[in-house]
Amino acid sequence: AAGLGGADLAGWIRHAARLVSADAERLTRLDAAIGDGDHGLNLDRGFSAAVEAVDALPGDAAPGKVLIAAGRAIVSKTGGASGPLYGTALRRAGKALDAATTVDAAGLGAALRAALEGVQELGQAAEGDKTMVDALIPAVAAYEEALAGNADLAACARAAADGAARGAEATVPLQARKGRASYLGPRSVDHMDPGASSTALILRALADAAGK
Numbered sequence: 001a002a003g004l005g006g007a008d009l010a011g012w013i014r015h016a017a018r019l020v021s022a023d024a025e026r027l028t029r030l031d032a033a034i035g036d037g038d039h040g041l042n043l044d045r046g047f048s049a050a051v052e053a054v055d056a057l058p059g060d061a062a063p064g065k066v067l068i069a070a071g072r073a074i075v076s077k078t079g080g081a082s083g084p085l086y087g088t089a090l091r092r093a094g095k096a097l098d099a100a101t102t103v104d105a106a107g108l109g110a111a112l113r114a115a116l117e118g119v120q121e122l123g124q125a126a127e128g129d130k131t132m133v134d135a136l137i138p139a140v141a142a143y144e145e146a147l148a149g150n151a152d153l154a155a156c157a158r159a160a161a162d163g164a165a166r167g168a169e170a171t172v173p174l175q176a177r178k179g180r181a182s183y184l185g186p187r188s189v190d191h192m193d194p195g196a197s198s199t200a201l202i203l204r205a206l207a208d209a210a211g212k
């Protein structure tokens, strides 16, 4: 597709909710190893609420409105550190899209960058702190590199998903410096960060939705 409309972004949120639900146990296991074992449950609850919120919107709602509604629902329904962070990411992405009726490749890239900036502003995590930021930074970088090479929206989104997956893998040897996992100090090493892993999942869902 040349661009994504509000219905396509609602489709992304629904698909992300399905992937999160299918992987909730795995995410919770990752969090049990270096946190408090609730990440899968938190996100499952948050994305279910996001689906309800986007389902309640009119079918012709603008892409930005869809993401803002999803983000608000996630902030209000998701416990833990990840709820406010993912909620902020979606709201910032929605704001960046403004009132546009379709999102093109450049617009989606700007929205992803705004999401990353929102997460870093709120959580103050830098690259290498073993958080979702470690998936988001390479995702945004890969997206922008693909865009600079004139890739279309679907290919840019695939590049972002691949970048996030690599970033999540790369959190395994890191020691956590933010969030609950940081309380473990060196014992946080040799585990994948749950939030980085869920970010990779959510961006895989975006690539799937953009490829339709």
Ligand code: ADP
Pocket (backbone or CB within 6 Å): 031, 035, 036, 037, 038, 039, 042, 043, 079, 080, 081, 082, 083, 085, 119, 122, 123, 124, 125, 130, 131, 132, 133, 178, 179, 180, 193, 194, 195, 196
């Ligand atoms: P909690 O740790 O409160 O139980 P979750 O288990 O839902 O919340 O989410 C944990 C994830 O949140 C971590 O794996 C990490 O990716 C992310 N996270 C925690 N703190 C921060 C932060 N300050 N900045 C970015 N991401 C963070």
Ligand code: MG
Pocket (backbone or CB within 6 Å): 031, 035, 036, 037, 038, 039, 080, 180
């Ligand atoms: Mg947790």
Ligand code: MG
Pocket (backbone or CB within 6 Å): 036, 038, 079, 080, 081
């Ligand atoms: Mg918790």
